[in-house]
Amino acid sequence: MPTAFEGWDGTPAAARAMQAELASQVRLRDGFRKPLRTVAGFDVGFEDAGRTTRAAAVLLDADSLQVLESRCVRIPTSLPYIPGLLSFRELPALLQVLDALSQTPDLALLDGQGIAHPRGLGVAAHFGLATGVPSIGVAKKILTGSGPEPHDTRGAYTALRHDGRQVGWLLRSKLHCRPLVVSPGHHVAMASAADLVMRWVTTYRLPEPTRLADRLASRRDDR
């Protein structure tokens, strides 16, 4: 299993410095195969009062949304949750569950931020950089930045801005529901992110890939 943080001394300060460095390597240009054939959703949950970390991955056909494969892995939790350092806590399990898939997805959707992060490296961006798999962050809440409320129309979105530049979108994936925070990770253009996510939204607030991964990681089913 490759360590996601080669040379990290374990301190939060070093983690932040590493994020700033890695963020400069993120590429905001569509770098995925077109047309997309597969998309996978990833999420992490915890058991045993947090002592065990569980990561789930669900691979879908990008057009039919048919589930092709579901995987789940468990490893000991290594770090507590620290705002801004989520990837250092969740990436090890996420990389393992990616390896558990029989095929690499053309695109990955992760629960959390892409570049809409204090130093530009949310868990989705870090995952994309570490794996080379194009990624998008689909979060339920803002971590950094702000933007106007999108109209209450399915598919409406507005720009999320931070430090004077756009870092993502506020996307009304479902009528009368709080908008999702969508931000590109690695190898996905800002202009593509929101439309891509809407492609896999059906009748729920979350797009199918992460919604299904959520269910697996959060206890409801297994396998």
Place this chain on the structure above:
DNA sequence: GCGACAG
């Protein structure tokens, strides 16, 4: 110094 703070 005082809040804010993905999962």
Place this chain on the structure above:
DNA sequence: ATCTTGTCGC
């Protein structure tokens, strides 16, 4: 994230 049932409302 997680502990937890029913309930009000679009």
